[in-house]
Amino acid sequence: MTMLPQLVDSHCHLDFPDFEGEVDDLIARARAAGVTRMVTICTRIGSLPKVRAIAEAHEGVFYTFGVHPMSVADEAPVTVDQLVALSQAPKFVGIGETGLDYHYSFDSAEVQRNSLRIHIRAAQETGLPLVIHARRADKEMEQILSEGMKEAPFSCVMHCFSSGARLARAALEMGFYLSMSGIATFPKSQDLRDIFSATPLDRILVETDSPYLAPVPFRGRRNEPAHVAHTARVGAGLFGLTEAEFAAATSANFDRLFPRAAAATQAA
Template identity: 70%
Template sequence: MTEPTPPHDAPRITDSHCHLDFPDFAGETGQIVARARAAGVHRMVTICTRLRNEPQVRAIAEAHDGVFYAAGTHPMSAAEEPMATVDELVALARHPKFVGIGETGLDYHYTADSAEVQQTSLRIHIAAARETGLPLIIHARDADEDMARILTEEHRAGAYSCVMHCFSSGAGLARAALDLGFYLSMSGIAAFPKSGDLRAIFAAAPVDRILLETDAPYLAPPPHRGRRNEPAYTAHTAKAGAEVFGMTLADFAAQTERNFERLFSRAARASSLAGAA
């Protein structure tokens, strides 16, 4: 299914992390994707958070040009879902629109009681990222010390690539991730008025390691804060990011596109082939 092309004056942007299979979007996926394209968001990665839902997420990616997908077990679900295996994740990664491993990670905010299970799951996902060469997609909340330790230990055991999705942790974890060559992704949180400390962390990072995302349907940036988020609103976060880095919107959007294509190289190749068709 080919969606409308964006207007010529809209910079091309990628929403590197959204959840198009969530009930919030039921029956509206086509309209959501069309609105994204109209806002210049020409590419999206929709994330599967429970492997049993992978077929539905895959179907969404297959149905829409410019929509790719990733799959893993969200840390908040790690204790209630069957433990993923490296072989299972590697098998899923054979699909041409499968572009990342995760989201996985650690979340001690509500689910600290499953910390050990989360850590085991995280290491399995890292092994799959290492084997496939696809980027790891990390969710981190209230677990900075363990997250930095595990990512560093595993990287010493064998290199892999990674994005810290919806980054809103502390400066220490940001530095640890950047030191490993990883990327930080800006969500609508970075555009919230009271997120000055977070914007300072981003401002201290190399601009060639920044991605954009919505985490839709959550965390809508102003002027939509408090309502359902959707990929089209990545454009608002891009404007906030351009201000953080003192760049024009066009230049910042172009830089984040290069960053995304460097990290998510499978999506970049597929987009290139589609454009040449």
Template identity: 65%
Template sequence: MTQTAQITDSHCHLDFPDFEGQMDAVLSRAAEAGVTRMVTICTRLRLEPQIRAIAEAHDPVFYAAGTHPMSVATEPMTSVDELIALTRHPKMVGIGETGLDYHYTAESARMQQTSLRLHIAAARETGLPLIIHARDADADMAHILRDEYRAGAYSCVMHCFSSSADLAKAALDLGFYLSMSGITAFPRSQELRDIFASAPVERILVETDAPYLAPPPHRGKRNEPAFVAHTARVGADVFGLEYPEFAARTQANFDRLFSKAAAWKAAA
């Protein structure tokens, strides 16, 4: 019997009401699909305890924490010290998601920029990867990422990447990673697939962003970690690789970037 290739959902939201009372079934389906790990994301720091509890209760689940750019105007501004304190938990493996979103919340652009720089400082101090959300803010995003990198190196993944080739190049030039979501698998996303195809496969992660953005054949339905395998199969085609090899490459990439999660697994 052929063993299912192992893969990691590097970004999901398991605390959302969509999964209430269904966690065991969701994780069981993920395991059947070869998804051995997932990172669930806290987008409002006041909710960190409940996201942390999910990670504590389920071996395959890790978590990251930050203030989503669309929430910056309605949540207390975080501090570098607050973010660093959260990283003391052994399963807290990333800073964010943070970033810039001028599509829905352009009026809070300056606050978003301030918040992003605070998150970058925490990522730089802790060595944990920064998890970036970017929408309709490519020029400011590229400027801040470069400006902050000059102040001191840090690591980063551009989560659910669907921005321009220019922003992809800016991120890759800094040694950052791009993450494929279900958007990459949509039939009309050829331009996005071409952007990924021009990137080194060593800088690629895969994710669901569940419960959003389910890839075909589940488009329009609630997304869940098991479905990351569908996106990864498209990713394998983009890079001209067999699925098991692409899955293994993304696993190695995740281990390299999220080294705290890889170390926890090794020690567990």
């Protein structure tokens, strides 16, 4: 029997209503597709108990917490101390997602910037990686991340990377990772594929961002962690690798960026 490549879905949202009542089956389908680990991302403080419970109930499932930039105007401000305290939970592996979204939420730009800086400080204090959402805000994103790095180092993944080549270069120069989502499989995404193919292999992760952004051939339908294999197949092609080689490389990258998840995996 041929072993499937062992993949990690580094960013999904298992608590979202799209998956209500299906989480166990969803995780089982992911494992059947070779997705042995996943990180479910919490974007609102009110969702944290549910997200944490999902992670604690399933081996190989980890979680992060941050206030999403599209939610900051509606959420009570989170503090560095709150984030640091929440990060003590064993399966809590990262800070975010946080960032800037000027496509949908430009009216809250100042609040977003303040929130991003708070999350950066929490990543610096905890040593946990930052999970960044960036949309139509490349210049300010580069500026704020660069300012943070000058104050104190931190690790970071540019989740669902779909920004321009300049932000990609800046992120890589700061030692960050770029995460490849289903967008990279879309026919009109050649510019994005070019950015990924020019990125060092040891700086790439893969994700679904499910329930959003299903890769080809599921585009337009609900996404789920099992589908990360289709994005990884495209990634392997960009680097001239077998699917197993690409899966091994991105899994090793995940372990470097998320050491708490790596340690838990080794201990299991």
